[in-house]
Amino acid sequence: MNFIFTEEQIQFKDTIKSFLAEECTPASIRDGWEKNKSFNFERWKNLIELGVLNSNLPEAKGGLGMDQVTLALMVEEMGYAGLPEPVAEQIFLVNDIISFLPKNITEAVESNYNDGTQYIAFAHPLAPNPLFLNDAAGLILLNNSECNFIAKDDMDFESISSNDPSRELFQIISMNKVISASENFDELNTAVSARGALMTAALLIGLAQKMIDLSSVYVLDRTQFGKPIGSFQAVKHMLADVAVKIEFAKPAVYRAAYSLSENNPKSALHCAHAKFMCAQAAELACKNSIQAHGAMGYTWEMDLHIYMRKAWSMMACWGNEDRQQDIIFKTLSSASEELGVLYTF
Amino acid sequence: MHSLKKEMQILKMKINFTNEQNAFRDEVRTWLKSNVPETPLLSLDTKEGFEQHRQWEKTLNQGNWSMVTWPKEYGGRGLDLIEWLIFEEEYYRADAPTRVNQNGVFLLGPTLMEFGTHEQKSKFLNAMATGDHIWAQGWSEPGAGSDMAAIRTTAVLEGDHYKINGQKTWSSRAAYADWTFGLFRTDLDSERHRGLSFILVPLDLPGITVRPIPQLDGEPGFAEIYFDDVKVPVENLLGGDGEGWKIAMATAGFERGLMLRSPARFQQTAAKLLELYLANQDHCSPMIQAKVVEAWAQSESYALSIYHTASKMLAGGSIGSESSLGKIFWSELDHMMHQTALKILGASAELSQESQNDAAKWIKGFMFSYAGPIYAGTNEIQKNIIAERLLGLPR
Numbered sequence: 001m002n003f004i005f006t007e008e009q010i011q012f013k014d015t016i017k018s019f020l021a022e023e024c025t026p027a028s029i030r031d032g033w034e035k036n037k038s039f040n041f042e043r044w045k046n047l048i049e050l051g052v053l054n055s056n057l058p059e060a061k062g063g064l065g066m067d068q069v070t071l072a073l074m075v076e077e078m079g080y081a082g083l084p085e086p087v088a089e090q091i092f093l094v095n096d097i098i099s100f101l102p103k104n105i106t107e108a109v110e111s112n113y114n115d116g117t118q119y120i121a122f123a124h125p126l127a128p129n130p131l132f133l134n135d136a137a138g139l140i141l142l143n144n145s146e147c148n149f150i151a152k153d154d155m156d157f158e159s160i161s162s163n164d165p166s167r168e169l170f171q172i173i174s175m176n177k178v179i180s181a182s183e184n185f186d187e188l189n190t191a192v193s194a195r196g197a198l199m200t201a202a203l204l205i206g207l208a209q210k211m212i213d214l215s216s217v218y219v220l221d222r223t224q225f226g227k228p229i230g231s232f233q234a235v236k237h238m239l240a241d242v243a244v245k246i247e248f249a250k251p252a253v254y255r256a257a258y259s260l261s262e263n264n265p266k267s268a269l270h271c272a273h274a275k276f277m278c279a280q281a282a283e284l285a286c287k288n289s290i291q292a293h294g295a296m297g298y299t300w301e302m303d304l305h306i307y308m309r310k311a312w313s314m315m316a317c318w319g320n321e322d323r324q325q326d327i328i329f330k331t332l333s334s335a336s337e338e339l340g341v342l343y344t345f
Numbered sequence: 346m347h348s349l350k351k352e353m354q355i356l357k358m359k360i361n362f363t364n365e366q367n368a369f370r371d372e373v374r375t376w377l378k379s380n381v382p383e384t385p386l387l388s389l390d391t392k393e394g395f396e397q398h399r400q401w402e403k404t405l406n407q408g409n410w411s412m413v414t415w416p417k418e419y420g421g422r423g424l425d426l427i428e429w430l431i432f433e434e435e436y437y438r439a440d441a442p443t444r445v446n447q448n449g450v451f452l453l454g455p456t457l458m459e460f461g462t463h464e465q466k467s468k469f470l471n472a473m474a475t476g477d478h479i480w481a482q483g484w485s486e487p488g489a490g491s492d493m494a495a496i497r498t499t500a501v502l503e504g505d506h507y508k509i510n511g512q513k514t515w516s517s518r519a520a521y522a523d524w525t526f527g528l529f530r531t532d533l534d535s536e537r538h539r540g541l542s543f544i545l546v547p548l549d550l551p552g553i554t555v556r557p558i559p560q561l562d563g564e565p566g567f568a569e570i571y572f573d574d575v576k577v578p579v580e581n582l583l584g585g586d587g588e589g590w591k592i593a594m595a596t597a598g599f600e601r602g603l604m605l606r607s608p609a610r611f612q613q614t615a616a617k618l619l620e621l622y623l624a625n626q627d628h629c630s631p632m633i634q635a636k637v638v639e640a641w642a643q644s645e646s647y648a649l650s651i652y653h654t655a656s657k658m659l660a661g662g663s664i665g666s667e668s669s670l671g672k673i674f675w676s677e678l679d680h681m682m683h684q685t686a687l688k689i690l691g692a693s694a695e696l697s698q699e700s701q702n703d704a705a706k707w708i709k710g711f712m713f714s715y716a717g718p719i720y721a722g723t724n725e726i727q728k729n730i731i732a733e734r735l736l737g738l739p740r
């Protein structure tokens with residue numbers, strides 16, 4: 001038992017953090033909004049160079065064979081920076097499930113995505129509108145019984161707008177050439193849903209942290225009644241409540257990631273737990289951060305909503321809190337003797 | 346740009362138990378199985394129950410289980426925090442008796458380890474382990490609750506002893522305890538945090554009057570302690586004269602952070618809540634189900650967080666103001682779980698007599714869960730600490 005990060009893991013996290021602090025500023029995100037082009041190829045290219053996009057591919061494929069705990073730590077930073085590009089998606093939903101895909105789908109993906117550097121979009125009942133489909137080389141589409149791959153030129157689609165302008169979403173109108181497979185579908189679907197939950201959980205924890213950091217700075221700066229509003233206890237307590245939620249959501253993310261890396265049979269439960277805790281933390285972070293900003297928090301001008309909008313989306317897709325609750329309950333009620341004090345690890 | 350692609354070996358974190366740890370768990374389990382009394386002890390807030398619980402402390406000590414993290418010379422096993430957490434898990438799983446000496450073993454013990462002299466350690470730790478000294482905690486005074494620095498009880502150095510005058514209150518276990526540790530003002534001209542000292546006081550000294558205070562459940566779980574020219578030998582001073590605040594903060598850190606409320610307690614409550622819900626599911630609404638899941642999720646998170654903290658401490662880290670986060674989390678969780686249990690119980694939630702569905706136990710726990718957000722520093726005070734020390738907001 002050593003529930004602690006290695007120096008390497010911290011180093012990866014710090015590297016991506018400082019990269020994003022420079023390259024993914026609020027101004028650059030707003031620039032994408034104005035140009036109606038949130039997918040920034042320059043930044044995508046730099047992330048490829050940094051080794052992030054293929055970090056969890058096997059070494060034989062030019063990757064680093066990185067484990068899910070390190071990925072989660074990096075994805076947390078992507079949330080913190082509000083990174084628009086679908087890096088977390090590519091890492092968790094494509095690279096990390098490639099070994100679960102049916103053979104013909106794997107071949108189709110591999111011939112299109114150039115060792116992780118070409119983006120492949122994903123559609124699933126829990127996140128039905130593929131993200132940045134017009135910037136993708138193809139689409140993996142899971143419905144309720146089979147897995148499909150469609151190359152970009154083999155389908156027609158149209159844009160559908162998201163409440164988060166950083167997320168360019170699409171819906172498919174028609175597909176001309178579809179590669180399909182249904183073998184091992186349940187196993188694949190479970191693996192995908194778990195990764196979707198974990199990925200959004202990690203993003204949410206970063207987003208929640210960002211919102212509380214922005215709020216802590218703002219309440220020091222803004223004065224009323226001759227004092228910084230951060231000296232008022234009502235304001236302090238709102239932010240402290242968020243800090244508590246974040247603190248106890250984080251280890252759930254790390255444990256879930258660890259479970260995936262160990263192929264723990266309870267990993268689906270652990271990922272649901274992570275998303276459940278992180279969605280609650282992010283929800284309170286949104287509510288209390290706006291409140292601590294007053295009317296400024298309700299403006300388009302203030303950067304807070306860049307992160308809040310992403311958080312709302314991440315709470316909604318890949319299974320919201322209610323859905324995770326359902327998954328947890330089903331597991332608890334069918335195997336209650338195997339849960340609790342002795343079965344945390 | 347610094348590239349990630351350099352030669353590095355990816356070492357993984359390890360969050361499962363080693364074979365040695367599993368063997369240790371088995372050892373604890375086996376011992377508890379043959380030693381935990383079959384009939385529950387009487388309440389530790391009655392004279393007779395208190396002595397039964399003292400006896401249990403002695404039994405624990407005979408098995409070397411008083412405090413597994415202490416060095417062997419003081420009655421411990423020299424084990425680490427992870428093993429302590431394992432011990433606690435088994436302890437709660439076995440429904441073993443409440444530790445009547447928790448003020449001693451969980452709070453004063455680690456404080457002595459850090460600040461005590463060799464003589465103090467061997468005298469007090471051993472007597473604590475054997476259950477011969479059951480400890481009370483004496484911080485609060487009528488005028489010093491949340492504002493602990495307003496302490497006015499004085500201890501004046503006169504030759505080889507301190508002379509103590511004043512009053513402590515809300516002192517848990519003091520009704521029947523043997524000793525109390527507390528903060529006293531040794532520099533009469535001092536104010537606030539300065540001039541306080543940490544002194545260990547036997548409760549049978551002349552000049553001490555203990556007046557038990559019945560709690561919400563009607564039993565004297567805490568007491569007032571009056572000091573009237575009480576003479577305490579100077580060797581009972583822990584740390585330096587005037588260093589009391591610093592030492593007390595360390596004790597409070599152990600209390601909030603890790604020791605007082607190990608996760609197993611809440612995981613066990615969550616498991617029992619689930620069991621209660623599954624047996625009564627038919628007449629409950631989906632809202633209750635959501636709470637039951639939340640109870641599991643939060644107690645699970647609390648456990649993960651504590652293992653994370655314990656691992657960090659083993660790697661040389663320390664807990665600071667983060668302990669305030671945990672204190673809020675477990676106390677609110679405990680209250681939520683008991684409140685949910687009462688909702689499941691329906692009309693029997695008012696029965697204080699033993700019944701089939703354990704209503705009385707839930708009610709007792711429910712009442713006590715109201716105290717969690719108050720003792721060990723109220724949750725409002727913890728939020729102030731979080732905002733000021735962790736988030737950097739102005740005082």
Ligand SMILES: Cc1cc2nc3c(=O)[nH]c(=O)nc-3n(C[C@H](O)[C@H](O)[C@H](O)COP(=O)(O)OP(=O)(O)OC[C@H]3O[C@@H](n4cnc5c(N)ncnc54)[C@H](O)[C@@H]3O)c2cc1C
Nearest residue numbers: 482483484485490491515516517716719720721722723725
């Ligand atoms: C079951 C139980 C066991 C206890 N055991 C012990 C023990 O063994 N030894 C011991 O010394 N003490 C013990 N206590 C006392 C406990 O430490 C105090 O009750 C606690 O510190 C609060 O002090 P108080 O009761 O005077 O409340 P007050 O300080 O009067 O607080 C009342 C309310 O005002 C709020 N408040 C006060 N100041 C502030 C502020 N600055 N900002 C925001 N809100 C504020 C509080 O949060 C609380 O809600 C125990 C208490 C209980 C309930």
